[in-house]
Amino acid sequence: MGNVFVLAEHRQGELRDITLEMLTKAAAVAWQTGGEVVAVLLGSGVDAFAEKLRGYADRVLYVDDPLFADYNSEKYQKALAPLIQEHKPELFMIGHTTQGVDLAPALAVELKLPFISDVIEINLVDGKLKPVRQFYQGKVNANFSFKGEPPYLLTFREASLEAGEPNKSGSIEKVASPLQEDIAYRRFVEYVAAEVGDVDITQSEILVAVGRGIKEEKNMPLIEELAKAMKADICGSRAAIDAGWLGHDRQVGTSGKTVKPKLYVAIGISGAFQHLAGMKGAKTIVAINKDPDAPIFSVADLGIVDDLFKVVPKLTEKLKELKG
Amino acid sequence: MNIFVCIKRVPDTSEAIVKVDDTGRGVDSSKFSFDINESDNYAVEEAVLLKEAKGGNVQIVCAGTQDADMMIRMALAKGCDSAIRIDDPRINEVDPLQVAKVLAAAIKGKEFDLVLTGCMASDDGNMAVGVALAEELGVPHAAMVKKVEAGDGKVKVYRELEGGISEVVEMDLPAVITIQTGINEPRYAPIKGIRLAQKKELTVLKLEDLGVAPEEVSEAASLIALENFYIPEVESKAEILEGEPEEKAALLAEKLVKGGLL
Ligand SMILES: Cc1cc2nc3c(=O)[nH]c(=O)nc-3n(C[C@H](O)[C@H](O)[C@H](O)COP(=O)(O)OP(=O)(O)OC[C@H]3O[C@@H](n4cnc5c(N)ncnc54)[C@H](O)[C@@H]3O)c2cc1C
Ligand SMILES: Nc1ncnc2c1ncn2[C@@H]1O[C@H](COP(=O)(O)O)[C@@H](O)[C@H]1O
Numbered sequence: 001m002g003n004v005f006v007l008a009e010h011r012q013g014e015l016r017d018i019t020l021e022m023l024t025k026a027a028a029v030a031w032q033t034g035g036e037v038v039a040v041l042l043g044s045g046v047d048a049f050a051e052k053l054r055g056y057a058d059r060v061l062y063v064d065d066p067l068f069a070d071y072n073s074e075k076y077q078k079a080l081a082p083l084i085q086e087h088k089p090e091l092f093m094i095g096h097t098t099q100g101v102d103l104a105p106a107l108a109v110e111l112k113l114p115f116i117s118d119v120i121e122i123n124l125v126d127g128k129l130k131p132v133r134q135f136y137q138g139k140v141n142a143n144f145s146f147k148g149e150p151p152y153l154l155t156f157r158e159a160s161l162e163a164g165e166p167n168k169s170g171s172i173e174k175v176a177s178p179l180q181e182d183i184a185y186r187r188f189v190e191y192v193a194a195e196v197g198d199v200d201i202t203q204s205e206i207l208v209a210v211g212r213g214i215k216e217e218k219n220m221p222l223i224e225e226l227a228k229a230m231k232a233d234i235c236g237s238r239a240a241i242d243a244g245w246l247g248h249d250r251q252v253g254t255s256g257k258t259v260k261p262k263l264y265v266a267i268g269i270s271g272a273f274q275h276l277a278g279m280k281g282a283k284t285i286v287a288i289n290k291d292p293d294a295p296i297f298s299v300a301d302l303g304i305v306d307d308l309f310k311v312v313p314k315l316t317e318k319l320k321e322l323k324g
Numbered sequence: 325m326n327i328f329v330c331i332k333r334v335p336d337t338s339e340a341i342v343k344v345d346d347t348g349r350g351v352d353s354s355k356f357s358f359d360i361n362e363s364d365n366y367a368v369e370e371a372v373l374l375k376e377a378k379g380g381n382v383q384i385v386c387a388g389t390q391d392a393d394m395m396i397r398m399a400l401a402k403g404c405d406s407a408i409r410i411d412d413p414r415i416n417e418v419d420p421l422q423v424a425k426v427l428a429a430a431i432k433g434k435e436f437d438l439v440l441t442g443c444m445a446s447d448d449g450n451m452a453v454g455v456a457l458a459e460e461l462g463v464p465h466a467a468m469v470k471k472v473e474a475g476d477g478k479v480k481v482y483r484e485l486e487g488g489i490s491e492v493v494e495m496d497l498p499a500v501i502t503i504q505t506g507i508n509e510p511r512y513a514p515i516k517g518i519r520l521a522q523k524k525e526l527t528v529l530k531l532e533d534l535g536v537a538p539e540e541v542s543e544a545a546s547l548i549a550l551e552n553f554y555i556p557e558v559e560s561k562a563e564i565l566e567g568e569p570e571e572k573a574a575l576l577a578e579k580l581v582k583g584g585l586l
Contacts, residue, residue, distance in 0.1 A: 074464065098485045102467035105452040109421060109459035114547035117420065117450045135448055139342040140351060143551040186464045187494045189480070194488030230586055242506035254486050263585050270338050284585055286576065287562070291339050300562040302579060304572045314573035322581045
């Protein structure tokens with residue numbers, strides 16, 4: 001026994017990265033529990049995904065039904081609840097994504113499953129699963145354990161690890177669709193594309209990123225001056241965008257854009273994982289923050305721990321001087 | 325429209341030093357400043373906006389100690405009508421499913437069209453209570469919502485997905501919606517509202533008042549356990565520049581220019 005199940009996540013014809021990340025983690029866990037890795041795929045005409053998944057799983061359970069063309073929490077719950085009860089995996093993993101957080105807690109309540117959310121690591125101690133999750137926006141980690149009987153349910157944070165290479169060739173088993181008719185109380189309508197702005201920050205070579213640390217909109221000129229001296233485009237954390245200091249098209253992070261500039265200067269940004277996910281691929285990262293424990297320093301190459309209001313004007317001045 | 329909005333009091337730890345306390349399962353919170361959770365603040369605003377557009381009333385639900393009253397009064401001052409605070413140390417706050425059970429008990433049996441929660445509490449970051457609450461109440465839900473269009477007997481919501489894409493979903497009412505930050509511009513409590521808020525009803529309840537067996541939501545009954553906290557080691561390869569602010573700024577400028585980064 002000790003099987004580890006992973007829910008495959010896909011959207012608009014793409015298999016999401018979290019799926020292979022979870023399968024990679026599942027393989028490591030199953031290797032220790034002596035169980036199988038099983039991928040669960042709910043979709044419509046996504047044979048190509050099933051094919052891809054078998055490279056990472058011992059078995060792929062595939063429900064192929066037009067009713068599953070687009071994600072819908074109610075339908076997913078209707079399909080997964082009986083499947084979990086029938087197969088009784090040791091562990092069922094769902095991505096801690098906008099899809100997973102919309103689904104997993106309800107499933108846990110319905111089936112009364114031990115449930116831990118936003119897990120970043122799964123340790124095995126004396127044969128027991130010990131998930132790790134974070135508190136206080138990454139400032140504290142906590143070891144958790146499940147009580148009671150499996151199946152255990154968890155959501156797994158995106159980009160907690162890098163997906164491995166395919167090294168299995170599992171079987172693909174088509175499962176009869178558990179849905180006879182469409183569900184009426186929650187209906188998928190459409191996808192609406194993200195806003196497009198005047199500057200495409202994913203193409204920028206140099207980015208100055210601003211966060212809540214600048215406190216007020218009236219301090220934005222400080223950042224604009226610096227950006228001008230650096231010939232950089234300006235982007236920001238979600239906090240800066242929510243405050244209305246910048247347009248939505250300038251947001252960096254999981255719910256914004258993923259950028260890979262040559263240089264990224266983060267000013268007054270704490271470095272929440274949702275932000276890091278969008279910028280850690282930058283070639284050189286500079287962070288200016290008065291909190292030495294800010295997680296942004298975990299990805300920075302160069303750091304200044306100080307008050308940005310003292311540092312930034314001087315930096316601008318010096319850059320102007322050096323660049324003539 | 326009758327709306328419940330769930331709000332939580334959380335510490336602002338963005339600039340704070342966080343230390344694990346002697347129990348190993350808590351942190352020293354004596355130096356933290358506390359306020360309403362960020363996304364809950366947006367949920368309050370959204371509830372008040374819906375009330376202003378459609379009529380009805382907004383009730384606050386909060387599980388917390390007396391320390392939360394100030395936060396609750398501020399939300400009342402913004403236009404919420406009344407509040408229920410569940411004050412019971414037996415509630416196991418570590419388990420979002422148990423918290424959801426408690427909040428559901430305060431709402432169950434009452435008439436409502438919508439329950440709004442924040443999408444995430446910034447202290448535990450579970451992103452779970454709202455969706456679990458919906459299941460406890462037996463109504464549909466949508467998580468991570470950035471736009472709400474309420475109609476007759478149904479609601480259209482825009483769920484914000486990765487990359488800023490929206491997924492538009494329509495649901496029958498009653499329903500639970502978890503609100504994402506940035507959905508609106510939360511107002512400041514008007515002075516007049518603050519005075520009025522003192523007179524609004526704030527009911528404090530124990531688990532027994534809600535018909536919840538304390539054992540059911542206790543740590544012992546939880547299906548998960550927090551074993552211990554630890555401070556994560558930050559693996560930093562960053563070169564930290566030293567000196568006075570001006571010196572550090574100059575050093576950084578030189579490194580950027582001479583290193584060919586600019
Ligand atoms: C589903 C979901 C999706 C999300 N998506 C994104 C996303 O795409 N992008 C994103 O960025 N966030 C996202 N977030 C939000 C994220 O969790 C954080 O809340 C956000 O990134 C915080 O922004 P911040 O770093 O600007 O603010 P804070 O976390 O408040 O940090 C402010 C920082 O400024 C520093 N500071 C303050 N004053 C000064 C000063 N005078 N000098 C120097 N430093 C100072 C502080 O030390 C602190 O580190 C998302 C959250 C959720 C729940
Ligand atoms: N103790 C509480 N009292 C009231 N609402 C809460 C409480 N805990 C969580 N919530 C609500 O549930 C949301 C999500 O919390 P969480 O699942 O802990 O991230 C919060 O934004 C609140 O709206």
